[in-house]
Amino acid sequence: MFDVLLAHIQEKVTLSATDVAVLKSFFIPKKLRKRQYVLQEGDVCKYLLFVEKGLLRMYHVDEKGTEHMIQFAWExxxxxxxxxxxxxxxxxxxxxAIEDAELLMITLDNFEALLLQVPVMERYFRILFQNNIISKEKRLVNTISYSAEEKYTRLAATNPQLLQRIPQNLIASYLGITPETLSRIRKKLMKSK
Amino acid sequence: MFDVLLAHIQEKVTLSATDVAVLKSFFIPKKLRKRQYVLQEGDVCKYLLFVEKGLLRMYHVDEKGTEHMIQFAWExxxxxxxxxxxxxxxxxxxxxAIEDAELLMITLDNFEALLLQVPVMERYFRILFQNNIISKEKRLVNTISYSAEEKYTRLAATNPQLLQRIPQNLIASYLGITPETLSRIRKKLMKSK
DNA sequence: TAAACGGCTTGATCTACATCAAGTGTTTTT
DNA sequence: AAAAACACTTGATGTAGATCAAGCCGTTTA
Structure with missing residues (x-):
């Protein structure tokens, strides 16, 4: 259950046996069916989630009811x-959940307790947040600097796994374009090679 | 010279007198004239910068030569x-620099040394990066969910200081629209109230 | 196993915003 | 103090991509 999480942390910092025990004690495991919510608009986000298995999406719904993908998360x-x-x-x-998933969840109180009791986790999350900032910055630059077709080809070049695992209509939303436009772009790209 | 920086850090964590001394020793002060570069495309970003005074911008230039504002930073x-x-x-x-500025700069080596020698700085930067993620996420959602006019009114509502201090053409670029469109939006909004 | 639904495609039409161009006032440079 | 450069505005025209609509699988659901 904690395999993926512990591997991920130990790539960045070293944990003692007691650190691991403390860490495990703070998390709540949770299984999700496809389409099941972990967070709904209007609720407070009570947990920080780690995906052990499966695939999630976070999205915003505007006044017209259109969904805008903010992020995907898998293992x-x-x-x-x-x-x-x-x-x-x-x-x-x-x-x-886009696919059935297994999560590890931690509350804010436990998150703060974890940082105090296992101080190397400060470093782990600082590094994690650094990387998050980098990818958000790249995404923003792509979003504001390029045409629909360029955005798609750049995504295909840098994140091919995403295209394989995630339905096209959600990719379109992630790129900020309509499914119709994405379909036409792909058709055009198929022809040209 | 370190007034703004120390105040900013001590809002989030507590520093001892020696912490302060160590910290100061790692930074290089630098003064900038309006329009002077701190980083140019094609160079490596050697420093993490803190703005003690003045106003900077970070931007991307696309193939057509159009500038896209990524971020502004002042005191x-x-x-x-x-x-x-x-x-x-x-x-x-x-x-x-958009306005003459005074900076404190730290290299990556010194940044890493600082985190080791003053461990509370791990916490400071973790919190800082958390907040950065939050604002980048909001910016992204605004960028992909709303029309030009909505983006502008939302910015005006949440960051009025930005509109007062930053030229309109740069605001337009930050919003991902042309200066002409922004000018027309403002004209329309003036009339309607 | 029939029906309903979700994901993708294709065509016709529409529109928000970009682009191009020219004019005005203001700041910077010489 | 004149000239050049910059910031902003306004108008005319162009276009990338949205919207609307219909049809085609493949996969859930009853």
């Missing part, structure tokens, strides 16, 4: 509405 | 191309 990824989780304010986002 | 803000700074790869971004 080895963390997910939460960071703002809601840390502030305790209600979330404007939704998180649900 | 009390950190700035760097996080990816280039941490990886040592060349940067695709530019950082320069």
């Amino acid at each position: 080895g990824w963390w997910m939460a509405d960071t703002y809601s989780f840390l502030s305790g304010d209600v979330s404007e986002y939704n998180i649900d | 009390g803000w950190w700035m760097a191309d996080t990816y280039s700074f941490l990886s040592g790869d060349v940067s695709e971004y530019n950082i320069d």
